[in-house]
Amino acid sequence: MKINISNLSEGVHTYDLSGDVGTLGLEANFQGIVDTHVTLEKSMNQIVATIDASCKGIFICDRCGNEFEEQVQTEFITLYSWENDEAKGEEDDFYVLQPDENMIDLSKNVREYLTLSVPLKLLCNRAECDIPKHTVNEQKTIDPRWEQLQKLLKQENN
Numbered sequence: 001m002k003i004n005i006s007n008l009s010e011g012v013h014t015y016d017l018s019g020d021v022g023t024l025g026l027e028a029n030f031q032g033i034v035d036t037h038v039t040l041e042k043s044m045n046q047i048v049a050t051i052d053a054s055c056k057g058i059f060i061c062d063r064c065g066n067e068f069e070e071q072v073q074t075e076f077i078t079l080y081s082w083e084n085d086e087a088k089g090e091e092d093d094f095y096v097l098q099p100d101e102n103m104i105d106l107s108k109n110v111r112e113y114l115t116l117s118v119p120l121k122l123l124c125n126r127a128e129c130d131i132p133k134h135t136v137n138e139q140k141t142i143d144p145r146w147e148q149l150q151k152l153l154k155q156e157n158n
Contacts, residue, residue, distance in 0.1 A: 001036060001110060005047065005080075006102035013040045017106075021055060024111050029118075030072070032056045036110060046081040053110045061124035068124035074117040080104055 001017050001024070015038040021030045032055065039050040054073040061068055078093045093109070123129065142150060 001034075001106040002103045003038065003040070003106070004103055005040075005042075008040070008042050008047075010042050010044065013042065014038065015040070019107070024107050026055070026111055026114060029059055030055050030057050030114065034110060034114070036106065038106065045083050046079060047104070049078045049080065049104070049106070051076055051078065051106060051110065051113075053114055055114055057118065059118075059122045061129060062122050064124065064126075064129045066124055066126075066129070068126070072114055072117050074113040076109065076113050078106075078109055 001019050003015060003017075015036075017036045017038060018033050019036075021032065021034055024034055026034070034053060034055040036054075037052040041048040041050075052073070052075045054071055056069060057072045058067060058069050060066070076093065078095070080095050080097050082097050082099060095104075097104070
C-alpha cells in the first residue's frame with residue numbers, strides 16, 4: 001500500500017486503496033482484502049495521513065469455542081515530515097522523509113494497527129453462545145476404605 005507523493009500539491013487528497021492480507025503479512029485469522037481510506041493533508045513541510053482500514057477476520061469464540069467471522073476496523077494518524085528538527089524523540093507514528101523520497105508505504109502501519117484492533121476477549125455474540133455445560137456423574141460410589149468412617153459418623157449422629 002504505497003502512495004506516490006511526488007508532485008502532490010498542498011491541500012487535502014483522498015485515496016481508496018485495497019490489498020490482499022497475504023501481501024500485507026497479516027496473521028492467518030485475517031482473510032480477504034484489506035480496504036483502506038487514506039486522507040493526506042499536505043503542507044509545506046509535512047504530510048498528515050489519516051487512515052481508516054478494515055478487514056474480515058475469522059476467530060474462535062472464547063466462550064463457546066465456535067468459529068465466527070467479524071469485521072476488524074481501525075483508524076490512525078501518521079505524520080511524515082521532511083524536516084528532522086520536528087522529531088522530538090522516537091515516536092511510532094512519525095517518519096522523517098528524505099528530500100528525494102517520492103513514495104510513502106502504509107503497509108507496516110496498517111498491519112500493526114489491524115493486529116492491535118483484534119479484541120483480547122473474542123466473543124461471537126450469538127444468542128445461543130454459552131459456556132459449555134460440564135456434566136457431573138451423579139452416581140456416587142464410596143471408597144470401601146471410607147465405609148468404616150461413614151458408619152462411625154452415623155453412630156455419632158444417633
